Amino acid sequence: MNDKSTLLRYLRLRREQLLAKLDGLSEYDVRRPLTPTGTNLLGLVKHVASVELGYFGEVFGRPCAKALPWLDDGAQPDADMWVTPEESREQIVELHRFSAAHSDATIEALALDAPGDVPWWPEDRRHVTLHQILVHMCVETAQHLGHADILRELIDGSAGQGPGDPNLPQRDATEWAEHRARVEAAARAAQATDHP
Incomplete structure (x- = not known):
């Protein structure tokens, strides 16, 4: 496997x-802002799709x-980071798939050293080069993932890539509560020793 196919596989x-973070959630839950800056699941999907179209389209003359x-x-303001009531989940998911196909066509057609302009x-x-932008989009997509x-965990407690995710400890609800209590106790103990 060469560098381009490895990066494309990760992307x-x-x-x-x-x-997959949208699976099984209501329209409200995929759209609702869960941070003071309005971050929401469907908006993240819309943003990533929009950004990919720019980076793998306009940047390379495609x-x-x-x-x-x-x-x-x-x-x-920030209309690429949230979804209006007139925009359906299906439209945003289709945009994401369209963007991926368009981006993949650019990646497959060009050499890693192909020049672009942002x-x-x-x-x-x-x-830039295609290599730079491919790395950039792998990082940006992973950041938004x-x-x-975190948003999905706040909504329904789902963490990582679901049950059996090898990157998460396998704990039941009681064990997670005990773990959270340990972390909270450590934070409070550190706060008690904090000096202005």
Whole structure:
């Protein structure tokens, strides 16, 4: 397996894991803001799809024909990070799949050293290669998947990639409560020794 296929495999896996965070949730739960900055699950999916279309489309002279009105001048603030009532979950999931297919076509068509230009980056950094952007999008998608992991846990307690995730300790609800209590006790003990 070469570097490009390895990076593409990781990007595809993170995309699918991000989409899976929506499974089994109500319309309200996929849309509701769970942080003071409004972060929500469906908005993360919309954002990642929108960003991918820019990075693997416009940057390499391969723009897509799909309109993204939430990125237009005059759109609501941060409109790529939340979903209006008029936008359906199905539309956002389809956008995510369309974006992935468009991005994959660019990745497969170009060499890792293919040049690109990121017009929204500062002049001293805007000249890039496909390799740089592929790494950038792997990192960005993984970052937003991490956000989605936490949001999903806040909604219904689901953690990681579900039961049997080898990256999470296997504990029942009582064991998780005991673990959380230990962490809380340690934080309070540290607070007691904190000096201004």
